[in-house]
Structure formats: structure tokens, C-alpha cells
Amino acid sequence: MSRSGLSSSRLPVVALLFRRAALPIVLGLGITLTGTAVALAGGNVEAGLEASKTCAACHGADGNSMVPTFPSIAGQPAGYIAEQLHAFRDGNRVNALMSPQAKALTDQQILDLAAYFAAQKRVVKAASTEDSIPGAHLWKFGGHSNTVAACAACHGPQGQGNQPAGFPALRGLTPQYITESLIAYRKDERKTEHASIMVSIASKLSDDDIKDVAQHIATFR
Ligand code: HEC
Ligand code: HEC
Structure with a gap:
């Protein structure tokens, strides 16, 4: 019973809206996740x-x-x-x-x-010079006849993430770690409150999509 009713009940709506228009739902999710960030006050x-x-x-x-x-x-x-x-x-x-x-x-x-x-500054030690063209396309525009939302819409053009919305930064994460993470979402192994967003996306990615997009993420500085 790890997932809140909120995430699971929102999921079909999210999946449906992605097919129509990525932007409004992204803004909608931003508002939901900002609520989470505010509730975190109290960290020292x-x-x-x-x-x-x-x-x-x-x-x-x-x-x-x-x-x-x-x-x-x-x-x-x-x-x-x-x-x-x-x-x-x-x-x-x-x-x-x-x-x-x-x-x-x-x-x-x-x-x-x-x-x-x-509060710490992320440092990318060695960005890869070898890009993947299909990976870059998936990142910027999404894929599969728009059933997969563009990663950049939530994670930022250079994978810098979105602190206020709670979307994690991906720049500086290795292809190995990115691949393992996406496969874990695809297998529905991460049961956090907000994982359902990624489970719905990763379940539509092929092994090649994952390899390509991980290679593209490795080029972020
Ligand atoms: C609608 C917003 C949204 C879109 C679009 C999106 N993500 Fe995510 N992503 C998230 C959220 C929210 C999380 C954190 C989920 C959790 O709590 O596990 C996340 C987590 C991740 C993680 C795990 C990071 C870590 O540090 O373990 C990876 C990898 C990832 N996303 C890759 C992608 C890729 C690749 C795409 C495009 C194919 C994509 N995401 C599209 C919102 C999004
Ligand atoms: C023995 C090595 C080790 C130590 C010590 C360790 N971690 Fe981790 N941590 C890992 C590994 C490996 C992962 C990736 C797990 C996975 O692939 O799911 C991880 C993942 C994480 C993540 C998730 C990152 C993401 O992008 O999703 C957070 C947050 C984290 N650790 C915080 C901490 C904190 C805070 C401490 C200290 C209290 C700590 N870790 C100590 C090995 C360690």
C-alpha cells in the first residue's frame, strides 16, 4: 500500500492527456509536486x-x-x-x-x-562527446506517435531537473545508472508516490530507446 490513491487515480488521466498535449499536464503536475516540496519545510x-x-x-x-x-x-x-x-x-x-x-x-x-x-552544486566531471541521434530526438520531442512525452519537458533541456516541481536532475548520471533506473520503472519496481509518472513513460520504451536516451543524457554538461 505504498502508493497514494492520488498517484494511481491520476495515472490514466495523465496517460490520456500526454497523447493530446504535453504542456498543460506538465504544468498541472508541477503544481502537484510543488505541494510536496512545500510540505518538506523543516529540513536543517x-x-x-x-x-x-x-x-x-x-x-x-x-x-x-x-x-x-x-x-x-x-x-x-x-x-x-x-x-x-x-x-x-x-x-x-x-x-x-x-x-x-x-x-x-x-x-x-x-x-x-x-x-x-x-543545497549542493551538481558537478558533471566528464560529459560524453558521443551523442545518440535517436536518443536526442526522444529527449527533445518524445516518441512513438506522441505516446511518450518529451523528457526535456520535465527534466529540462540539459537534464538540469526542476527543483520547485520536484523533477530530478539527470545530468551527470551515468548511462549505466540511467539504464538501470529506467528498467526498474519499466518493471514497476520503484514504489514511490511519484514513480507512476515514470512507470507510465518507461513502460513504452524499448531496450534500444533506453540505450539511446541514456547515451544522450551522458552528453549533458
Ligand atoms: C511528466 C514529467 C516527466 C517526464 C515527461 C519524464 N520524466 Fe523522468 N521523472 C519524472 C519524475 C517525477 C521522476 C521521479 C519519480 C520517482 O519518484 O521515482 C522522474 C525520474 C526519472 C529518472 C530517475 C532518476 C534517478 O535519479 O534515479 C530517470 C532516469 C528519468 N526520469 C528519465 C526520463 C526519461 C528518459 C524521460 C523521457 C523518455 C522522462 N524521464 C520523462 C518526471 C518526468
Ligand atoms: C555503500 C554505498 C552507499 C552509501 C554509504 C549510501 N548510498 Fe545512497 N545509494 C547507493 C546506491 C548504489 C544507490 C542506487 C540505488 C539504485 O540503483 O536503486 C543509491 C541511491 C541513493 C538515492 C537515490 C538517488 C536517485 O537519483 O534516485 C539517494 C537519495 C541516496 N542514495 C541517498 C543516500 C544518503 C542520504 C546516504 C547517507 C545516509 C546514502 N545514500 C548512503 C549507495 C550508497
Whole structure:
């Protein structure tokens, strides 16, 4: 019972509207997710810095990871970070390395960690020079006769994300991590409150689409 009734009941409407016009529904979702961000007030950056010491080994001290399979979390929307930490803690998103890290976190620590990492600057260490033309097309315009919304509409033209709306940044995430994430959504393995948005999109992506779009995301600086 991890998903709110809100997400599941909104899903068919979202899927329907995507086919007609991406923009109005994107704005609509923005408003919903902004509500989540506001509800996060109460995170303390200083306390978050203290609590983040145990995260540094894998995600980097400032949330910029050195390891391809460990995602950078610097500059992610606080709402996104908190939602993922709750999901790992409660078993709604599972990863052998990450789940144990979240098990003992209190609600307040989650707020503090989210505030700290959201305030860090994301650094892209090495952008790829090898682009994918179909990947770039999917990113900018969507695909499959408009049944897949353009990724750029929510994640930003250069994958910078949208802090106020709660859409995660993708720049600086490796093709390996992006691929694993999209496959996890496609298999409906991430049960966060807002995952249904991506489940509906990823379920329409082929293996080639995923490979291509991950390659394009790797070119963002
Ligand atoms: C032992 C290594 C390790 C440690 C320590 C660790 N993490 Fe993680 N973390 C991971 C891995 C691996 C993933 C990717 C999981 C997946 O693929 O689903 C992850 C994912 C995440 C995500 C989701 C990122 C996204 O883009 O969806 C967040 C948020 C996160 N970690 C926060 C933290 C915080 C906060 C701490 C410290 C309390 C921490 N992690 C400690 C390995 C680690
Ligand atoms: C309507 C807005 C919207 C569109 C369009 C969209 N996304 Fe997302 N995306 C989201 C949201 C919201 C999340 C966070 C969901 C969650 O809580 O797990 C997300 C998460 C992701 C993640 C996981 C990031 C991480 O750090 O683990 C990836 C990868 C991703 N999207 C890729 C894409 C790609 C590729 C496309 C285009 C084919 C796309 N998205 C289109 C809203 C969108």
C-alpha cells in the first residue's frame, strides 16, 4: 500500500492527456509536486551535513559521486531525495547497498539530509562527446506517435531537473545508472508516490530507446 490513491487515480488521466498535449499536464503536475516540496519545510542544512558523513563514501562528500553505479545526489530537489529515502527505508525501493543505509534514518534526519544535498552544486566531471541521434530526438520531442512525452519537458533541456516541481536532475548520471533506473520503472519496481509518472513513460520504451536516451543524457554538461 505504498502508493497514494492520488498517484494511481491520476495515472490514466495523465496517460490520456500526454497523447493530446504535453504542456498543460506538465504544468498541472508541477503544481502537484510543488505541494510536496512545500510540505518538506523543516529540513536543517547544518544537521544534514552532520548526518551526511556516512553517505560520503559512496555519494561523495558534496553528493557528487566518483563511482558510476552510485548516483550523484547533489542538487536534487529536496522532495525527490526525501521520497527516495523513505522508499528505501520502508522497502518500497530496494537496493542491496542503499537499503541498509536508510533503515535507521528518522523522519527528521531524512528532511535534514534532503535539505543538505539539495543545497549542493551538481558537478558533471566528464560529459560524453558521443551523442545518440535517436536518443536526442526522444529527449527533445518524445516518441512513438506522441505516446511518450518529451523528457526535456520535465527534466529540462540539459537534464538540469526542476527543483520547485520536484523533477530530478539527470545530468551527470551515468548511462549505466540511467539504464538501470529506467528498467526498474519499466518493471514497476520503484514504489514511490511519484514513480507512476515514470512507470507510465518507461513502460513504452524499448531496450534500444533506453540505450539511446541514456547515451544522450551522458552528453549533458
Ligand atoms: C555503500 C554505498 C552507499 C552509501 C554509504 C549510501 N548510498 Fe545512497 N545509494 C547507493 C546506491 C548504489 C544507490 C542506487 C540505488 C539504485 O540503483 O536503486 C543509491 C541511491 C541513493 C538515492 C537515490 C538517488 C536517485 O537519483 O534516485 C539517494 C537519495 C541516496 N542514495 C541517498 C543516500 C544518503 C542520504 C546516504 C547517507 C545516509 C546514502 N545514500 C548512503 C549507495 C550508497
Ligand atoms: C511528466 C514529467 C516527466 C517526464 C515527461 C519524464 N520524466 Fe523522468 N521523472 C519524472 C519524475 C517525477 C521522476 C521521479 C519519480 C520517482 O519518484 O521515482 C522522474 C525520474 C526519472 C529518472 C530517475 C532518476 C534517478 O535519479 O534515479 C530517470 C532516469 C528519468 N526520469 C528519465 C526520463 C526519461 C528518459 C524521460 C523521457 C523518455 C522522462 N524521464 C520523462 C518526471 C518526468
